[in-house]
Amino acid sequence: MAAAAAVVGAASRLVVRLVALRAVRVRFYRDLLIVFGWIPLVIGAMLLQELSVSLVPLIAVFDAIPLAWFVDLALLGSIDAELGSPVRALGAIAVVAVTVPVLALLTTVFARRVWESEPTSAIGTRGSHSLLDEGVLERFIGDRLPRAVYTVARERWLIERRVPRGLLSSGYALLFMGVFGFPLVALAGSPTALLLFVAVTIGLTAGIAFGSDPIGTEYRTIPVLLTSITGRQFVSGLLLATAVTVVPMMALVIVPFGILGSIGAGQTTLIALVGMAVGVCTAAVAVAVGLGVERFAYTPIPFFFTDVSVYTEPGIRAFVRYGQILVVGVFATVPAFVGNAPPVYERLSTVGIPTVGVRMGSLLVTLVLAGVITRTAASIAIRRFRAYQIS
Structure with missing residues (x-):
């Protein structure tokens, strides 16, 4: 052997x-x-x-x-x-x-x-893409969003495709949910809570991947960025990049497992919507937090798996910021996890409140809370973008 x-x-x-x-x-x-x-x-x-x-x-x-x-x-x-x-x-x-x-x-x-x-390196230019050509998003969404929003979303996808710094940073979300979240969900012993845990984890990773460190990813072109588009367009583009990524993940992962597990179409749909909302909420918080970092705080460092240097914050400060993002993102999901905990809905069922009502109601409260946090964080991010200084 x-x-x-x-x-x-x-x-x-x-x-x-x-x-x-x-x-x-x-x-x-x-x-x-x-x-x-x-x-x-x-x-x-x-x-x-x-x-x-x-x-x-x-x-x-x-x-x-x-x-x-x-x-x-x-x-x-x-x-x-x-x-x-x-x-x-x-x-x-x-x-x-x-x-x-x-x-x-x-x-x-x-x-x-x-x-x-063999030659010492690969050759070819098939990785080049135009950010201005009309793509699949425009055919589905149409003219409801400005062209600049589509361009920002496509640029972030292209950046992650070439140097996946945001995607690798999503490992913090996986570590956080695996160490702190999974033991609590496992103690609950509820299939619905487990499915919700997976949906929230996917949402957190997508939000971190496409919303984190907006200044670091745009460091080399930040002067052009600040003078060519508005803050609303920039923030909306990153949220669009997150939403378009997290929606198919929910459809391919959460919906099939929810149906196989006999959780019910209604609860499965709401859990998938919670995962989408958490992804967009986390991205909005990440953009707001990232735009609060001054440009002089960044320094070039080598990046994993590539020969490219990226700009990032040195020391412990970057980890603290990721912790803040994850805490806010998880905070939005507290009602959903509480409402789907067996001790909670079993206790409420003894006073006449249906179990299904408690579960679905908690998911709806989470959707509302995530929407409020997203709107607030996006407004903060837009203000910080407008006031950002590069000198």
């Missing part, structure tokens, strides 16, 4: 390296997979377990892969002959006998190709 794992790992890693030398985007998605690839697997497993979805078909698939054959090989000499399959045990031996020499040879070929034949 060790020999097979070594050659498989070495060969696959060199193949990825070879492809990354030819395509910049592959290297980008590889880095994101390394950082965030485990999160959907963990969330999906927890949701399937809490929503009582059977994992037997999935486990049966894993029983058939060659890795499971080594278990049969280990059990072949056991007293109970039914524990190990002789056919699959011989298959494990055959896998090692064929895989190790073949992949060892391919590893040598790939290594020589990477270090002797």
Whole structure:
């Protein structure tokens, strides 16, 4: 197993390296997979377990892969002959006998190709995009928003696509919710609360990804930005970038799990709306907090996975600001979590208040509270944009 794992790992890693030398985007998605690839697997497993979805078909698939054959090989000499399959045990031996020499040879070929034949960097200009051309957003939304709002949203998406500083910063939201939020939700033991937790986590990460550090991402072009668009257009563009990202995530993650878990279409819809509202609310708070940082407070530092230097606040101050954003974002969701806690709605049901009414009412209160916070934070951000000084 060790020999097979070594050659498989070495060969696959060199193949990825070879492809990354030819395509910049592959290297980008590889880095994101390394950082965030485990999160959907963990969330999906927890949701399937809490929503009582059977994992037997999935486990049966894993029983058939060659890795499971080594278990049969280990059990072949056991007293109970039914524990190990002789056919699959011989298959494990055959896998090692064929895989190790073949992949060892391919590893040598790939290594020589990477270090002797390929250029030292990828080439191509397919990553260039126009920020002014009409895109999908205009076809759906139309002329309801100024062109500058669409341009700001597209610019932020393009920035994150090239240097995903906001996307990687969303790891703070995942850490915060994983360490502090998940234990509380797990104690509640409610599938509805768990689904709400996932929706809120997605909203927080989207808000941080597209609303955080507006001055740092625009540092090099801040003079042009301040003199070419209004504060309302800038803030609305970042909120639009967040909303357009979080809406499909709710539709693809929250709605299917809500239906599978028999939570009900009404509550599932409200939970998805809460996730969207939290995302936009968090983005508005992040923009307001970020516009309160003076330009001279930024300094260039190397960024993860790239050769690009980004501008950010040094020291502990940036972490404190992220903490402020997350606290305000979570504050908006307190009514929803309280109303979906079993001790609360069970106690209220004893005095004649329906359980469904308590749950859905708490979600509606959260939507209103998130809307108020969003409006207030956006107004503060617009004022700070208008008064921002670059000297």
